[in-house]
Amino acid sequence: MGNNINNNINWFPGHMAKSIKKLKEITKFIDFFFEIVDARAPVSSRGDNFAKIIDFKPRIIVLNKSDLADEKITNNWLSYFKNLNIFAIKSSKNSSLNLKSQINNLINKLEIKKKFGKIRCAVIGVPNVGKSCFINRLLGNKKLKVENKAGVTRSLNWVSCGNLEICDTPGILAPKINSEFAKKISYLGLVKSEILxxxxxxxxxxxxxxxxxxxxxxxxxxxxxxxxxxxxxxxxxxxxxxxxxxxxxxxxxxxxxxxxxxxx
Ligand SMILES: Nc1nc2c(ncn2[C@@H]2O[C@H](COP(=O)(O)OP(=O)(O)OP(=O)(O)O)[C@@H](O)[C@H]2O)c(=O)[nH]1
Ligand SMILES: [Mg+2]
Known part of the structure; x- marks a missing residue:
């Protein structure tokens, strides 16, 4: 029997707790974060977990799977974030938009002060939202494992991409999720299906x-x-x-x- 949808989702396996700990440890070395959300529900698929973890470092919000979302609403989200002075882009795995040049432009705007070495960033988000797939698009290959189920990436993995060192991270959910968020992330397949x-x-x-x-x-x-x-x-x-x-x-x-x- 799965969790009752009217209650909170209780899926917080050991690898998530461990990843939160590791993420906190590496945050001080990270120059900025890519925060991947589902363009169909950018609030619920962010949860309320990450603000505490990422320590007010610069971030770029990625409205991913935008091919599945209402285009007009996604564009409204982009304006919404722009008005808040938060950098946001839309992304989709089959898009022909030049992701790299778009991102390089934003990185310049983030004004990361780095005299030597590569820029370090980490890609964070809830499970199955497309983090590893997004990095593969930047790399131009299929180096990282991608699968249509929640909980595929289990540990932090660093990859090198031009002037960037990118850390792929496991999808993380809060130990307790409010029932409205829980409903939407269940609809979107961002939770392990076996528990539902x-x-x-x-x-x-x-x-x-x-x-x-x-x-x-x-x-x-x-x-x-x-x-x-x-x-x-x-x-x-x-x-x-x-x-x-x-x-x-x-x-x-x-x-x-x-x-x-x-x-x-
Ligand atoms: N339609 C669509 N599917 C996408 C997009 N990006 C990723 N996907 C699919 O979403 C599924 C999950 O992608 P992953 O990259 O493994 O997701 P993840 O966030 O790394 O997941 P975890 O490692 O489990 O946290 C795969 O089936 C991808 O093909 C997109 O922009 N559009
Ligand atoms: Mg992954």
Missing amino acids: NTEEIVLNLIADLSYNYKKSPEEFLKDFAISNGCISKGGEINLERASNLFLKNFQTGKLGKISLEAPN
């Missing part, structure tokens, strides 16, 4: 997307199961399979480019 009750998440998601205009979320899911052939051998409706399919459709953008959070 997928059917309950999907019923919440259907309600939040207002798909249940004339039906209850339960009826909507049953109809979805039938129309997508999610039927067990005995002939019963297989809600588990239907829930997994619905969630996958949402997470891969098959239901459209949907942002879950917009700036005020």
Whole structure:
């Protein structure tokens, strides 16, 4: 049985605690941070954990997976951060935008005072948000392991990229996450799926997307199961399979480019 979505997510394995400790140790040597968030929910996918860790070092917010988000809302987020004098860029793994030159421009603006040696940065964020994939894009190769599940990177890894030394870090969640954040990061697949009750998440998601205009979320899911052939051998409706399919459709953008959070 998974965690109840109405309660907090309790997934704080040993490697996360260890990584927080290590991150705190290296922060004093870090010139700036890339903070990767999911463009579909930049607030919930940041959590409230990192401000304490990164010690007010310069940072660049990366609105990643922007290919899956509502473009207009992502652009509103960029204006929002600009108004707050926070550097932010949008990014997507298939984008043809020249990520490197965009980042070099920002690094110049960060005014990192360094007479000798390379600039050191670390890439931080919640699990499965695309940290390792982002670094691979900068490197121009597939050096770091990337997989579509939360908790792939388990320790801090340094790689060299031109004038940058970049540290890839494991995805970190707070030990306790408020239930609104928990809901959204579950929808987005940023939590280890094994600890979740997928059917309950999907019923919440259907309600939040207002798909249940004339039906209850339960009826909507049953109809979805039938129309997508999610039927067990005995002939019963297989809600588990239907829930997994619905969630996958949402997470891969098959239901459209949907942002879950917009700036005020
Ligand atoms: N659609 C889309 N998928 C992306 C993007 N960036 C990364 N992904 C996918 O997201 C999944 C997770 O990517 P990773 O780079 O492994 O994520 P991570 O943040 O390093 O995850 P952990 O190491 O578990 O913390 C992979 O399936 C990537 O292909 C993007 O911009 N768009
Ligand atoms: Mg990783």
